[in-house]
Amino acid sequence: MKYNQVEPHINEDDIKNVNEYLRSGGWITEHVKTKELEKEISNFVGREYAITVPNGTIAIYLSLLGLGLKNKKIAVPNITMIATVNAILWADSTPVLIDVDENLCMSYEDLVVHKDLDAVIFVPLNGRTGDGEKINDWCKETGINFIEDSAHALGSSYENTMCGNLGDMSIFSFTPHKIITMGQGGMVLTDDQEKYEFLTNLKTFNRQKDKADWHEDFGLNFKITDLQATLGLSQFERIDSFINNKKENYKNYLRLIDNDAVSVLGFSDNEVPWFFDIKLDSLSSKEEFSNQLNKEEIETRNLYPALSKQKFLKKYRESELLISERIHEKILWLPSSNSLVEEDIEYISEKINSVNA
Ligand SMILES: Cc1ncc(COP(=O)(O)O)c(C=O)c1O
Missing domain, CATH: 3.40.640.10 (Type I PLP-dependent aspartate aminotransferase-like (Major domain))
Incomplete structure (x- = not known):
């Protein structure tokens, strides 16, 4: 699977x-x-x-x-x-x-x-x-x-x-x-x-x-x-169930992920977690993490690169962009589909917990 x-x-x-x-x-x-x-x-x-x-x-x-x-x-x-x-x-x-x-x-x-x-x-x-x-x-x-x-x-x-x-x-x-x-x-x-x-x-x-x-x-x-x-x-017609599902899956990731290399980024109760994001310490540990998960058939996606790092947009950088230019390399989006249920999150979290990055 x-x-x-x-x-x-x-x-x-x-x-x-x-x-x-x-x-x-x-x-x-x-x-x-x-x-x-x-x-x-x-x-x-x-x-x-x-x-x-x-x-x-x-x-x-x-x-x-x-x-x-x-x-x-x-x-x-x-x-x-x-x-x-x-x-x-x-x-x-x-x-x-x-x-x-x-x-x-x-x-x-x-x-x-x-x-x-x-x-x-x-x-x-x-x-x-x-x-x-x-x-x-x-x-x-x-x-x-x-x-x-x-x-x-x-x-x-x-x-x-x-x-x-x-x-x-x-x-x-x-x-x-x-x-x-x-x-x-x-x-x-x-x-x-x-x-x-x-x-x-x-x-x-x-x-x-x-x-x-x-x-x-x-x-x-x-x-x-x-x-x-x-x-x-x-x-x-299913908006309420989509919203509840996203919120439940986020709570389950938060409860189940227990790997010192990872922090699960938080959401408030009024926010619908679109994608579930985790933060690693560095670009290299993020890459290692996603490689190991991919080997387990768990696909991840990198957060968008900072716009100021895109070749054609560099000229619009007017000031220091300290947070965005560092953080973008460290964030990974986990499986986040509306079709995921608690057992899926349990399985994915188990694999996350066994990654050594
Ligand atoms: C933040 C944001 N704005 C705008 C768009 C553009 O939407 P569309 O792909 O429907 O053109 C996207 C698409 O993913 C997006 O993520």
Whole structure:
């Protein structure tokens, strides 16, 4: 038996629902199922509006366009998936790399020394919420925009609000390794009706309401399909069980891992552990650890490299990035699929405990 670091959780209900949709005579492309999904997710996080798009990268890009953030300076945490920073570059803006704190989220202290920013993209990385609310308050006081890249964090909450409901715009991603999946898919959320309408028009060719081939303005096609939305809705029906499963598996890893070379990174009760992460003392012990686990058919994944270490992004390093540039080498993600149950975590933990690194 091989344990993948992550895999999608597809059950018979998902298959039945997609099957029924295909037999329903629906036109497959975006229509009522997509609207239903937008309603479910915006209600869940408490946002007024949601706009579904083909993926999370496009969702971040559209958030930037929606807020007029072209040719601007935008703070981004030095540890995040590459899409966050590439969306900034796509919008012809300049990223400013900000160090992270022990939660692996953007550091408030490191952010506030930067005076000439136009916006912040905060990432509740791996479902941890860090200083997100404090940074949002600071953005409001400073008069700059806050975008929440909540790709990992469906179901997690800050102290006062759910992830996906912070700042001017927030986004989700629905790739196969996310909390719920529809293969590919992304969503922009906002409470601002004007921005919602702007992005909805932009993503549907800005077509006149009578559906003629007359167009109010420039527009593109960032629609998804009702086929995907059907899977998304079906997955979303299991959101509570996915969240409980992630939380239980995290507690079991925490209880069972007992190897002096390893520390299990913590989560608060309000956070949904997306991936289970462990920290080793050094790059070499992390590599040794993952090699030994791989020999046991237990797949791991390295945390994202610090953005400042990527060749094409080095020029955006404006200041010391002491934590992120050290910590990224030491963190490993363990098997984290929604299909894992207690016996799997017991088995994996036993193997972790017998590694000598
Ligand atoms: C933090 C973060 N933001 C954005 C994205 C981009 O999402 P997508 O892969 O749907 O484009 C990802 C994807 O994994 C991510 O991890």
